[in-house]
Amino acid sequence: MNNKQILETANAAITKGDYEGFLSFCADDTIWTFVGEQTLHGKEAVRQYMAATYLEPPKFRVENLIAEGDFVTALGKIDLKDIAGNVTNYSYCDVWRFRDCKMAELTAFVVEITSSQISQS
Template sequence: MKNKEEFIRRFNEAFSNNDLDLILGHMSDDIEWVFIGEKTMKGKKAVEEFMEPMKNIETLEMELQQIIIQDGVAAANGRMKIKEPTGEIKSFGFADFYEFTGQEALKIKKMTSYVSGIKED
């Protein structure tokens, strides 16, 4: 369990560091990534194309608040603050659910993401 918890932590840090190699390296070839209310991507190529514009986004803050591991699934939630290439700063909360290719595997076969904008005071 501890191994998966550390993996989820590193995986989320990869998003904040735009480390596409680590992200794609831990997704199955037939990955399905569902953004609730927005879109569903299928396959690594679709994920790579989706993430390409994110290379120009700077993460200012990233906080993981919870990581939950049970059997072949995991969940994490937290907050991020980013700076767009335009200079605009945005904050959002997220909750991600991960399904792995196997009980002990560190390859993700499905991700479900909930993302919501947060108004800063």
Template structure:
């Protein structure tokens, strides 16, 4: 599977709230850095984070740019998520940078900015 297909499948899994679909494309030692918020380490750490946050569901997202160069990719756009417990909507701009190693995502760096209301 080429890197473009891997990244597209990861993005689609995030959009579909498909935890297993995301995890299948990660290395065991993956790191997800959400700038200014937290760092999640390891595939099991990702599983825990995604399961614990399962009440936050993706409603919609755009992919304004997808740039892939070798083992690196960048995706940016807008995202809307909903808290299924209280109905709150979260509208944000994002940029995700992916680094791949041996055909799997090894590092994700996310920049997320809440939209002004």
């Protein structure tokens, strides 16, 4: 599989709630940077993040997937449900760097979409 296909397969696992399946595509020393928020170091940190954040599988729509060399950029929307059952909508841009067919690094730009922005789209 090429890097774009790897990311598509990994994302399909997430939508099914198969987080371990997703993590199998990540390098053990993966680094995830959520710009302006936090950086996760290693697969175990990502596993803990997913357990805390993905109370149920996220619903996301990839609008553009752009591959170049070791990088794949995904633009889209994601909806996450919190512990109270409220859904928050976000726009995101994920820039993935691949190493040896594994997702080695993520730089994620995630912005909450307000209700007025949702009704305009």
